[in-house]
Amino acid sequence: MALVQQIQPQRDPGARSGFARRVTGSPALQLVGRRLLTAIPVLLGVTFLTFVVMNLIPGNPAQLILGINASPQAVAKLDAQLGLNHPFWDRYWIWLDGLLHGNLGIAYSNQQSVNSIIAQYLPITCWLLLYALVGALVLGILVAVLAARKPNGIFDRLSLAVSMIGLSFAPYALALCAGWLFAVKLGWFHIIDNSLGNDPFTAIKNLTLPALSIGFGLFAVYSRLLRADIIEQMEREDYIVTAKAKGVSPWRVLVVHATKNSLFTLITLVALNLGTLIGAVAIIEPIFSLPGIGAELINAININDLPLVEGIVVVFALVTVAGNLLADLLYTVLDPRIRYGRSAS
Amino acid sequence: MAAQLPDMTATVLPPQPSLPSLVSGRRLRWQKISRALRLWVPAFILLAMLFICFVWPYVYTIPPGDTGSILDSSLPPFSPGHWLGTDANGVDIFSMLIYGGQVSFEISLAVTAIGILIGGILGLTAGYFGSWTDSVLSRVFDVLIAFPALVLVLAVAEVLGPSEMHLIWALCAFSIPAEARVFRGATMVVRQSPYIAAARLSGTGNWKIIFKHVLPNVIPGIVTFSLLGIGIIVILEGAVDFLGLGIQIPQPSWGAMIAKGQNVLTATPQYVLIPSIVLLIFVMALNLLGDALRERWGVR
Numbered sequence: 001m002a003l004v005q006q007i008q009p010q011r012d013p014g015a016r017s018g019f020a021r022r023v024t025g026s027p028a029l030q031l032v033g034r035r036l037l038t039a040i041p042v043l044l045g046v047t048f049l050t051f052v053v054m055n056l057i058p059g060n061p062a063q064l065i066l067g068i069n070a071s072p073q074a075v076a077k078l079d080a081q082l083g084l085n086h087p088f089w090d091r092y093w094i095w096l097d098g099l100l101h102g103n104l105g106i107a108y109s110n111q112q113s114v115n116s117i118i119a120q121y122l123p124i125t126c127w128l129l130l131y132a133l134v135g136a137l138v139l140g141i142l143v144a145v146l147a148a149r150k151p152n153g154i155f156d157r158l159s160l161a162v163s164m165i166g167l168s169f170a171p172y173a174l175a176l177c178a179g180w181l182f183a184v185k186l187g188w189f190h191i192i193d194n195s196l197g198n199d200p201f202t203a204i205k206n207l208t209l210p211a212l213s214i215g216f217g218l219f220a221v222y223s224r225l226l227r228a229d230i231i232e233q234m235e236r237e238d239y240i241v242t243a244k245a246k247g248v249s250p251w252r253v254l255v256v257h258a259t260k261n262s263l264f265t266l267i268t269l270v271a272l273n274l275g276t277l278i279g280a281v282a283i284i285e286p287i288f289s290l291p292g293i294g295a296e297l298i299n300a301i302n303i304n305d306l307p308l309v310e311g312i313v314v315v316f317a318l319v320t321v322a323g324n325l326l327a328d329l330l331y332t333v334l335d336p337r338i339r340y341g342r343s344a345s
Numbered sequence: 346m347a348a349q350l351p352d353m354t355a356t357v358l359p360p361q362p363s364l365p366s367l368v369s370g371r372r373l374r375w376q377k378i379s380r381a382l383r384l385w386v387p388a389f390i391l392l393a394m395l396f397i398c399f400v401w402p403y404v405y406t407i408p409p410g411d412t413g414s415i416l417d418s419s420l421p422p423f424s425p426g427h428w429l430g431t432d433a434n435g436v437d438i439f440s441m442l443i444y445g446g447q448v449s450f451e452i453s454l455a456v457t458a459i460g461i462l463i464g465g466i467l468g469l470t471a472g473y474f475g476s477w478t479d480s481v482l483s484r485v486f487d488v489l490i491a492f493p494a495l496v497l498v499l500a501v502a503e504v505l506g507p508s509e510m511h512l513i514w515a516l517c518a519f520s521i522p523a524e525a526r527v528f529r530g531a532t533m534v535v536r537q538s539p540y541i542a543a544a545r546l547s548g549t550g551n552w553k554i555i556f557k558h559v560l561p562n563v564i565p566g567i568v569t570f571s572l573l574g575i576g577i578i579v580i581l582e583g584a585v586d587f588l589g590l591g592i593q594i595p596q597p598s599w600g601a602m603i604a605k606g607q608n609v610l611t612a613t614p615q616y617v618l619i620p621s622i623v624l625l626i627f628v629m630a631l632n633l634l635g636d637a638l639r640e641r642w643g644v645r
Contacts, residue, residue: 038484045488053500168629170580172587173603173621180614279495283584287607298588301499313496324487 140222166220275320410444460520468528
């Protein structure tokens with residue numbers, strides 16, 4: 001008691017600066033700060049690259065909108081209206097200024113604001129990706145744990161073979177092959193009619209084939225990674241030996257001790273791979289005529305609609321950068337060995 | 346370089362743990378055989394596909410891959426003279442697969458080679474020198490990787506106009522940063538090793554260290570990654586063809602064949618299934634070969 005009273009007055013005046021020092025000195029927060037700062041030039045670079053690339057595409061958007069028979073005067077007028085007569089750097093600056101204010105501009109093709117177009121098409125893409133991700137994760141974890149229980153067993157070999165197919169199947173080829181098998185041959189799904197419908201059951205049914213096309217590859221990657229990681233943990237880590245030695249049941253060692261630790265690696269991979277899903281969405285959505293943001297992107301590229309392409313790419317780039325950031329943070333937060341400055345392996 | 350590979354890897358990688366003595370002789374022999382099979386079966390499949398695509402058309406006469414007689418249109422598989430059948434225009438499907446395969450091989454190998462060359466120099470530089478060189482180069486790779494590869498490829502293909510050469514340049518935007526990242530990571534690991542410190546202390550120049558000591562030791566990782574990379578590029582190239590912005594219509598490509606078959610999926614599914622399965626086998630052989638080499642060299 002006396003000791004506490006002695007210490008207390010000493011700590012009080014410095015408490016604030018001590019707290020501030022603890023916050024700023026925390027390795028995790030320093031990492032967050034550093035990563036947030038490096039994300040800014042990456043995002044700027046992506047927006048600039050999109051702007052340059054889309055500006056290089058031949059063809060005048062005003063001409064494209066008005067058709068080839070439009071008079072030069074009308075084209076020039078629309079040019080001015082769309083702000084296309086400004087120099088390149090001015091246009092980039094105006095667009096960037098809008099972006100910072102949350103305004104992605106007006107689409108050339110239908111004169112709607114890009115924000116509203118993205119808001120209209122984004123939900124269906126989000127549902128599709130969520131379906132694919134959750135399905136791939138649940139199945140991947142389940143298969144990985146069962147396979148790792150007995151490495152080189154019959155289930156393990158089977159799961160490796162299936163995931164090798166998943167790893168090697170091009171998503172568009174898988175979409176059509178699965179479409180042929182499940183929709184044409186077995187008649188379980190429709191390929192053509194893909195409105196989400198009104199009830200959740202129809203929505204899930206209509207999203208199943210697209211989600212399968214995207215999710216099968218993810219499942220393969222996740223299950224292989226998790227299986228390898230669990231097996232390695234079971235063979236190498238001291239805490240597994242300890243758990244086994246003190247008589248924890250084999251299932252409990254596998255699920256609670258090894259899998260729980262391996263999941264950190266998996267979560268990091270999921271976050272890291274968010275960006276690569278975009279390519280898949282852009283190809284899969286048009287195949288199943290899903291009105292999502294990926295189909296809209298392909299459409300916008302084809303009609304050279306610069307603001308719309310830029311808006312969608314920025315959204316995708318944001319997701320990718322956020323995913324990378326999230327991966328780093330999760331790694332730091334979940335694995336104390338990294339948080340305190342020691343590397344994991 | 347290939348001849349030097351085994352002893353180079355032996356210097357950096359720990360030897361495989363010897364098998365436990367409990368394993369019986371027969372079991373041991375079987376493990377040896379299956380290990381060899383895992384390497385040679387995919388290698389043989391790739392070599393066979395390479396042979397069929399590039400040598401077969403010169404040894405045997407095959408029908409042209411871009412035109413056909415309308416009299417032979419829509420033949421089913423196993424028809425005389427067209428063992429995989431013909432499409433609606435009478436073009437032989439087997440020929441289309443061969444000529445499409447040539448394009449896929451050429452593009453994926455060229456793109457990977459350019460990626461290794463340019464990405465390798467950038468990645469080695471970033472990983473070896475570290476500090477601001479690494480920071481600047483890494484940010485550039487981050488931008489290119491954060492940028493959806495497909496958008497870039499589509500836009501570049503559209504800017505340059507569709508042709509095989511332009512498609513190669515467009516796909517390099519994907520392969521260069523990816524290879525650079527792998528080179529950088531591997532270099533950073535190798536840089537920690539004592540022999541690099543020894544080389545530095547003995548006054549060896551930086552570039553000599555990079556090419557004589559770092560490069561040979563990062564090669565196993567690069568080879569296994571690049572095999573996977575070739576598969577990804579073949580799939581990506583097929584995607585561009587599938588969307589109609591790559592190889593143009595009279596010239597056959599696997600992606601375009603799949604895209605064309607999409608419209609008649611119900612009536613004639615073989616137009617989709619045949620190229621899809623060929624693409625699957627090709628990419629799977631690459632992945633299996635990469636896995637087998639990784640196991641053999643102990644690369645992680």
